[in-house]
Each structure stands twice: as C-alpha cells, then as structure tokens.
Amino acid sequence: MPLRDLHIEGVRCIKRLHLQADARWNWLVGPNGAGKSSVLEAIHTLGTGQSWRRGLRHLRRDGCQEYLITAHLAQDPADALIALRRNGEERDIRYDGKSIDSAWSLLDILPIQALNDQNVHFISDNNESRRRILDWGVFYENQAYGQILRDYRRLLQQRNTWLKSKYSAQPWDAQLAVMGEQVQQHRQTHLSALQPLAGQLWQEWTQSPGQFQISLQPGWKEDLPLLACLTRDRQRDEDLGFTHSGPHRANLIFKVAGKPVADILSRGQLRLLGLSYRLAQLALLQQRAQVAPVVLMDDFAAELDRQARRWLVERLDALALQVFAAVTDSEQIPHGHHGHRFHLREGHLIEGIAA
Numbered sequence: 001m002p003l004r005d006l007h008i009e010g011v012r013c014i015k016r017l018h019l020q021a022d023a024r025w026n027w028l029v030g031p032n033g034a035g036k037s038s039v040l041e042a043i044h045t046l047g048t049g050q051s052w053r054r055g056l057r058h059l060r061r062d063g064c065q066e067y068l069i070t071a072h073l074a075q076d077p078a079d080a081l082i083a084l085r086r087n088g089e090e091r092d093i094r095y096d097g098k099s100i101d102s103a104w105s106l107l108d109i110l111p112i113q114a115l116n117d118q119n120v121h122f123i124s125d126n127n128e129s130r131r132r133i134l135d136w137g138v139f140y141e142n143q144a145y146g147q148i149l150r151d152y153r154r155l156l157q158q159r160n161t162w163l164k165s166k167y168s169a170q171p172w173d174a175q176l177a178v179m180g181e182q183v184q185q186h187r188q189t190h191l192s193a194l195q196p197l198a199g200q201l202w203q204e205w206t207q208s209p210g211q212f213q214i215s216l217q218p219g220w221k222e223d224l225p226l227l228a229c230l231t232r233d234r235q236r237d238e239d240l241g242f243t244h245s246g247p248h249r250a251n252l253i254f255k256v257a258g259k260p261v262a263d264i265l266s267r268g269q270l271r272l273l274g275l276s277y278r279l280a281q282l283a284l285l286q287q288r289a290q291v292a293p294v295v296l297m298d299d300f301a302a303e304l305d306r307q308a309r310r311w312l313v314e315r316l317d318a319l320a321l322q323v324f325a326a327v328t329d330s331e332q333i334p335h336g337h338h339g340h341r342f343h344l345r346e347g348h349l350i351e352g353i354a355a
C-alpha cells in the first residue's frame, strides 16, 4: 500500500516538509543530521502509532506545540487522507475523515516494515527483539494472531498481579495455557514456512553450502504442555512474583553450520542475515497474505559492501514494494538505480519532488 505523498510538520528537525513519493524507490539523501531518519520515523509513526526509538513525545520538534503527519495512500480516492496529530498527551488519528480510537487499526491501514539498526541486528540482540521481529511476521500473515497475543499478554499480566498479591483462588492458568499454546503454534507454523525462504536468500548471498537453521524455543519445557509447567512451577512463580513459563519467554535461535551465528559471523554478515530474514518475511506475506508493507530502511549502506548493496536492491526490486531508504551520499545508491531522490539538509527538502 504505497504512499502517494507525505506531509510532515514539527517532527524532530523537520519544521514542514512535503514530498510526492515514487511508488517504488524513494532515496533520502543527506549528510548526518539532515533529517533522513526523521522522515522515516514520521512514516513509521503514521503506520504504527509508535516511534521506532524513543517515546513519542521526543518526536515533537523543540519549540513546537504539536506534530502532524499525513499521507495519501496510492489505492485510495484523492480525498482520503490518513492523519496523525499529537499535542501533548492528546493524540488524534483520522482516516478518510473518520476518527480512529486505537493505533492498532493503523497496522492494517498502513503496514510498515522498519529496517532500522535495531530491527536488522535483532539476531545478535536480546530475546525480546527476536520475538518482536518474529511476531511482526506472524501478525501480518494471520491477523487473528494480534488478538491472540493481546489476550495472552492480558492474562499473563493478571496472573503476575495475582502472584504478587497472593489471593487464594487462582483462575488464570487454564486459559493462559490455552492462549499460550496458540501463540506458540502460530509462531511455529509461520517459522516453518519462513525458514526455507530465509535460507534460500542467505545461501544466494553467501554462496555457502553451510546450512542455515532457525529454531524456536517455546519458552517452556518442550516436552510438557504449558499447563503442566504452570502447575509445576506455581510455588516458584509465587515466591518470585512472576510467571516463568510461556511464550513471553520464547527465543529464536539462529545457527549456521551448526554454530550460533553471533559467534562466527561478522557484523556485516549478521546484518545481511537479519536482512535475509526480513526479506523472507516480505516474500512470505506476498505469497500468503497479499499484504504489501512500505519498507523503511535507515542507513541503507551501513556495513554493506557495494556488491551487498546491489544484491539488496535487486531483492527488494523483485518484491515490487515501496521503499524509503536513507543514504548519506548518492554514491551509496547502486549505479544507475531508478526512483526518486530527495536531498535533505537541516530538516528541509532542498532538491527532489515536492508535493
């Protein structure tokens, strides 16, 4: 669902900026501090209700009362606008003239895949980052998953509150176990479909016969049902005041040739492996769910040599998605590559296609 245009007011270093987007490639070009990430963050916020690094209030430009981000989507009629305005703690989201209560709805209206540093280096980051990236793919492949995960988290929170308060009746375990098993099942099904695609991309890039494996640890003892683990660990959970077993403790393990990748791959290779995984997610969505996220790529060239950059562009080209990619220099864009180039300085568009 590409953007046709984008309008930003009062976001970080950007006072006011409009651009008319290309349906495929949009290169944001400018030196450090020019505002490239601010544009990407604005799009991310419009598609998720959340900033990708700090809290939302940091998005507001110093000295401004509010920020406003709006866009027209390519498939919508000309007068349908998606708009997010924030003033202090008040947030107003509208789509096609209607007010939207929950930012969750934005995930359907404007799906985004963010490839910023954290979201590409998730493999060597913590378990939570890996779960977040996994869940992004599961959610877009099967949108019922969003509700299942929210239900699971709500029950988990209730159980943890109960563990701390030590009331006598304990009503949560059976339902928590049912939801937890469902979360695990959806994740595993998704991963089984994703693994061959990610492996294919990784091997295509490395030309290495070393086998690439991803496995999912569910977050509880694998040969026991979750309910049995919750029952078994009840006393320990009560003593420590939180739930030890469940998909909130799941982990994704990446291995190449049988070894943990963080031990053997270089930082650039880890970025490429992370990108292969994320590209595989996009390919799977294209096959299964017909969702076409807008791809946001911060610091496109970081840690990638020329050949890797070309490969990445070709892979994204094959997916025919809209991409916004930040580079500090036009030289980092593979030679002869098409798309719009927006040159930025100090939060202003100095050259490019203004709306």
Ligand SMILES: Nc1ncnc2c1ncn2[C@@H]1O[C@H](COP(=O)(O)OP(=O)(O)OP(=O)(O)O)[C@@H](O)[C@H]1O
Pocket: 011, 012, 013, 014, 030, 031, 032, 033, 034, 035, 036, 037, 038, 039, 058, 059, 060, 061, 062, 326, 328
């Ligand atoms: N709340 C704010 N109000 C005004 N300016 C801000 C605010 N937050 C950050 N900035 C400024 O915005 C600029 C950072 O912009 P941004 O991160 O978008 O740059 P960039 O082009 O992505 O740079 P790099 O290539 O270094 O990643 C910095 O100059 C910073 O001082």
